[in-house]
Amino acid sequence: MGSVQWGDVPTWVASVFAGAAALFAYQTITSQRQQIGEQQEFIAEQTRFMGEQQQNLEMERAELRAAAEDRRTAQAKGVDMHARKAGASTDGQGQATPDDHWVVTVVNDSDAPIRQVEVRFGDAYNSAEVYEWNKRWNPEAHVRGDTLMQLVDLIGPGRTVRFQSPHYSHQTVHNNPPTLYFTDDGGARWALDSRGDLKETPQQPGNPPPAE
Structure with a gap:
């Protein structure tokens, strides 16, 4: 069996740690991107929900205003x-007046x-x-x-x-x-x-x- 080339061990160890660090960084970035995507989707859903709520409130207000106007004008109508x-009529000569x-x-x-x-x-x-x-x-x-x-x-x-x-x-x-x-x-x-x-x-x- 040949002897271990210890002179290459630090390089090998550094490579392993560099690969592990790169993998960790990749997983971190991927996780962050996933979280950002989920947050963006949640914000978009909340925005849509708030828009629908606002639209419903405007419709309800319009209906209330219309009902109040109907009540206000009901008697006048x-x-x-x-x-x-x-x-x-006709005059003495039979001509229409x-x-x-x-x-x-x-x-x-x-x-x-x-x-x-x-x-x-x-x-x-x-x-x-x-x-x-x-x-x-x-x-x-x-x-x-x-x-x-x-x-x-x-x-x-x-x-x-x-x-x-x-x-x-x-x-x-x-x-x-x-x-x-x-x-x-x-x-x-x-x-x-x-x-x-x-x-x-x-x-x-x-x-x-x-x-x-």
Whole structure:
């Protein structure tokens, strides 16, 4: 048996330790990379979860706002206005005469009273006649209930009031459609025009509406 070459032993031992150190470093780096990958995946999952939670909260808030808006407008949407031009007839020669005024029927189909009710025609005209009405009556009939003020203090649930404009020329009738103003049971002031457009308004009872 030959003798051991001790002069190579330190090199051999150094190589073994260097290899072990390299293996340890590789395993450490691999473990760290795995941990970093797991952490990144966890952060991504948490980010997705938080995004979904935020989206759900926004949807819930939007639904709550929509429900609150529905509650706020529910009574106002239960108030109806039916407007028609009237006055057309025939003169002594059998010739048709044009419409010369508006007839507006306001029906409170909500479950609460409305207050400070008035109808204005265009920007300048108040109602000429206001009286109680029954929606079961013939719309063309001349029968009417008690006469009321231009600004009706209160119309109870299920009650009907009729407003008539002054008599003026056919063109003036056409150019001055009616707008209903009323205050709901919660104190909000509303405007309902002849096209059925309902909106909250700053207009005060008895005063001309603000310029658009």
